[in-house]
Amino acid sequence: MTLNLSDLSKTYGQFKFGPFDLRVEDGVLAVLGPSGSGKTTLLSLIAGITEPDSGSICLNGRELVGHPLENRDVGMVFQEGALFPHMTARENIAYAATTAARVDGLAATLEIEDILNRSPPVLSGGEYQRVALARTLATDPAVLLLDEPLSSLDTPIRRRLRDELHSLFESLDIPILYVTHDQRTATALGDRIAIVRDGMLEQVGDSSTVVEQPATEFVARFTGNENLFEGSVIEHSEQGVTVRVGDVELQTATSNIGQSDITVCIHPSRVEIKPSRAPDDEQIINTITGTVTRWLNEGSEYQIEMATSWGSPALTASVHPPVFERLTIDTGTELQIMIPPSSIHLMPNRG
Numbered sequence: 001m002t003l004n005l006s007d008l009s010k011t012y013g014q015f016k017f018g019p020f021d022l023r024v025e026d027g028v029l030a031v032l033g034p035s036g037s038g039k040t041t042l043l044s045l046i047a048g049i050t051e052p053d054s055g056s057i058c059l060n061g062r063e064l065v066g067h068p069l070e071n072r073d074v075g076m077v078f079q080e081g082a083l084f085p086h087m088t089a090r091e092n093i094a095y096a097a098t099t100a101a102r103v104d105g106l107a108a109t110l111e112i113e114d115i116l117n118r119s120p121p122v123l124s125g126g127e128y129q130r131v132a133l134a135r136t137l138a139t140d141p142a143v144l145l146l147d148e149p150l151s152s153l154d155t156p157i158r159r160r161l162r163d164e165l166h167s168l169f170e171s172l173d174i175p176i177l178y179v180t181h182d183q184r185t186a187t188a189l190g191d192r193i194a195i196v197r198d199g200m201l202e203q204v205g206d207s208s209t210v211v212e213q214p215a216t217e218f219v220a221r222f223t224g225n226e227n228l229f230e231g232s233v234i235e236h237s238e239q240g241v242t243v244r245v246g247d248v249e250l251q252t253a254t255s256n257i258g259q260s261d262i263t264v265c266i267h268p269s270r271v272e273i274k275p276s277r278a279p280d281d282e283q284i285i286n287t288i289t290g291t292v293t294r295w296l297n298e299g300s301e302y303q304i305e306m307a308t309s310w311g312s313p314a315l316t317a318s319v320h321p322p323v324f325e326r327l328t329i330d331t332g333t334e335l336q337i338m339i340p341p342s343s344i345h346l347m348p349n350r351g
């Protein structure tokens, strides 16, 4: 299936959505953006809850604009589910399913067999969202839209359901748009990520490309990367350009940068650190010294903030617990930092 949005636009008073062009193939596209950027508007336009002022939405070549939502083959799960409160979970799913066997199959997939006879008001947040998803899947949608379905859940339940959704989505061969404002959910679930800002598409691409090679500083910051440094290009060579940040020269693997004033972007997971200087460390390219100013335990990884010889802002490295334990880090600890040339991303400096 292919969903193709072209020149799509909608205006609500001061807020202008679009013109928006986007192609979504089978798999999960995580739609990430700040509050009020137009993420829900995007889904509402695709679902047919809202009609656009102009533009087209094609599903496998079939135009959806102008067709009522029930004829679009689009399923949508909302942040606050929309189950019928006076029906049981089973009745809610059966309302949309063609056979009882289909209800049982979905209940097994979503592990809700034990709660089918309960009514929505007594379900927990996680159970409610599973039933809402089962009911939407029962319609066999050609496109699945999810609008922050996990945002009202507690962190442990959210993480578990997120992992389960990941496997479920892999088994569905349809385009899935998953709206979130949480970068971790976007990278955990999205094969691709679209960043929306002020009603416009800021960047779309494979998750790793968007995260490690952001097109703009906004994308970098919004995907959790604060390692942005003002720099200048000092030399072009066959290996790539050399840049200067403060007093530090860094070799990069990039050659296609025309400007001399640039922003250097280094993803925290690509910063390598080790305890102390070995005799031949001077030989290793892009090796600098850092002093730990702060560290944070974020569960699956540690964030280590370091002052470096290029001054502020600090450089952040994210490391996994086993690496962190080996380093015996505290505030004031001196570390060797290595930044592989291929891990340095350069962006034009917009001043």
Ligand SMILES: Nc1ncnc2c1ncn2[C@@H]1O[C@H](COP(=O)(O)OP(=O)(O)OP(=O)(O)O)[C@@H](O)[C@H]1O
Pocket (backbone or CB within 6 Å): 012, 015, 033, 034, 035, 036, 037, 038, 039, 040, 041, 042, 181
């Ligand atoms: N039906 C509507 N009538 C008037 N304004 C609307 C309507 N729907 C959305 N808007 C406005 O459009 C803008 C974008 O809203 P939208 O809900 O799409 O943002 P969002 O990115 O989903 O935000 P959030 O993350 O807070 O849900 C907001 O300024 C909102 O007030």
